[in-house]
Amino acid sequence: MTRYLLSRAGQAALVLWAAFTASYVLLQLLPGDSILIKFQNPELGLSPQQIAEIRSYYAGGSPVAGYVQTLLGFLTGSLGYSIDTGTPVAERLAEALPETARLASAAFLLAVVIAVVIAFAASYSTASWLRGALLSVPSLFVSVPAFWLGILLIQIFSFRLGLVPVIGGSEPQQLVLPVLTLAVPISAPIAQVLARAIDQVYAQPFVPVIAARGATRWWILWRHVARNAVLPALTVAGLTFGELIAGSVVTETVFGRAGIGRLTEQAVNAQDTPVMLAVVVLAAAVFVLVNLVVDVLFPILDPRLKGAAA
């Protein structure tokens, strides 16, 4: 188990380094740079000579030296300065991260609940029309654009019914609608995979055996089928973390939340390279970490995998 963990952790570190390097190189290749965009702003009226001086102040040295310097900075927790606002990137992340973490984790939990309810209800229902209707819900959910859903929810629940304020309001009030907006599309793939896995487990020969011994349908579903069906759903749930990050860009813009998503959007607009690089590495780190957790959970949930992992 320890060896398995170590090798997985090593892989994770490698992925992170690759993500850092690839994004560093790609960001260097972009046309223009943040310094040019910012200081070429005609309102500042700087001459090309002055811009060149400012650029050398920020960048300093060759691309390789810049790469090494930035990498060392990242390893020691110093992420550089946002060129757009002059704030340390680490400070910006520290402010934006909790905001997004609250949103993403609440949305993730809600998405899992929605997915389980849909999948279980579909498996449990005997009427085939109801089952069909429930199973088509995920396809509907996944095709709803977060942007559209967010505005619709605001219009109905905040502006029309006045149930929750969008402007001001307490933190829980501010979270309700964005969490719902983000959870709905994310619940779809989890629900789909879970429902299919449940069907597959039902088709296995051990199910009629348990039924013959007098187990109720609920007992079979809950104690036997669900336990076996949860693994594929868990894998998908891990993967949806990526979608969570992407979805939060849109959701945070619609709801005016100052999270990682908004930070990313603005950094991209202003081509604020230090911020973009930090966001990419952070996203990769979260992704890698979640998948690491999923991989570690696998052998715990499924004893058959323990041998393979040991």
Add this chain to the structure above:
Amino acid sequence: MSPSRPLRTVVTLTLVGLLGACGGGGDAAGPAPGDGKPVRGGTLTYLEHQPPTCLYLPAAGFYPNGGILNQITDKLTWQNPETLEIEPWIATKWEINEDATEYTFHLRDGVTFSDGTPLDADAVAANFDVYGLGDEKLKLPVAEFVNNYERSEVIDPRTVRFHFGKPSPGFLQGTSVIGAGLVSKKTISLPYEQQCRLKNIVGSGPFTLKKQILDKEVDLVAREDYDWAPPSSEHQGRAYLDEIKIIVTPEDNVRVGALTSGQADMVRYVQAYDEQTVKDAGFLIHAEPTRGVNNGLYLRPGNSLLKDARVRTALRLGTNAKEIVDTLFTGSYPVATSVLSHLAQGYVDLSKELVHDPAKANELLDTAGWTRGADGVRTKDGRRLELGVFVSGPQPLSKQTLELVAQQWTKLGVKLEIRPADAGTQAVDIKDAEKTAIQHGMVGRADQDVIKSHFHSENRDVILSDDEKLDRLLEEESAEPDEAARNAKVAEIQRYVIDQGYAIPLFEEPQVYGSAPHVHGVAFEAVARPWFYSVWKSRP
């Protein structure tokens, strides 16, 4: 700009019905209490479209920045937004020498910055030395509104004199603009990045910073001991409001919906298609003029296809500005009648020249040797008449405007290639006349110098000018101490720019705000940044 703009339009259309219904459900216009006497107290919730960027004062032109800085800083002089006259403020009086190379300001006594330090001649001199000369070591760029600055001279604690190398008649107005806000000596001696941050900006204005959540919210609180409003202001002493909450709400629908449903008191940037919704709900629209160079297309003579003035003129004659305003905008956006807004100083009516005449446009292109190809696009010497332009992020409905222009130009046999506003590519390509033949933009400032800011090869230089005559005219304008002679020069420049086919003026671009009926005393500076000092609410 948000990447979701096209989507936003779709959603807007699908939600029109819903929105209309919401508007009716919101707060109806309630009568102001009793005698309409101002009430002290309360918090104004003001929704901004974009978060502020760097708050170094000369960069205050960006509206979200100006909306904050206008509340926390005062200026040497006050430009009356009605008459455009320059009136006393922190300076009680001033003397200007004959050729406008020496300005002496006498300062008000007892004014302090919010950190307790005095706003004296020393502080004013330190401010303008930076605005006029920049500071290389601190990476502070020169401010656009100061021309020909040489040095400051502190005569006594309450008198400061500025010296200019050449006449600088625009300087007096320059001391009233938002970028000329006065900050404490400590603030002005910080390096650029530090002056970018709101928490470091210490002014003498009626409000001070209480709290900032980056990208989300700025809370300002009234300064109890404030007692130096412009003498011409009816209201003196402390601001009426206790607090202002400036909340960034990027989504157009959310901003307007929050206003009409009573969650916000005032919003900036009401899109043209939302104006009616706001009015129908019993709320107010403030379309504030920006009094500068009009929203328009600026053609670059350095582009090989546009170097022929006949082509440039043909493009102007083939553009129907009225159709653009009628299709996309509202009465808040008057059709341009010159390069400058009709409220700008030195404006001259050129509507006779700015006609839509597609027949003449086609004729001009024919004589210039451009013949129509099989696909309708004109060609000459194997080159297609195809021109590139970037969508301009700050301009309202820029993409839609350009698309409509492209349609109009198709009838001339000209292809307009519209590129998305991607900051990176734009920063590189916009300085290349060959790649970016046309720029879509405007600039607001209530002084004759605004035209120099827009066209001079050492300022914004929207046309990437290589026209020495234009530069010379602009320099003469900015150094002409006599007001009448200066206005005549500005008129000459407007004619010249049109005659040379450098500009296709489209419309006068306002800043459009919406406010609730219980918000009173809404005021704006001469270029439409809100001024909340005299605002009060008749409802908590």
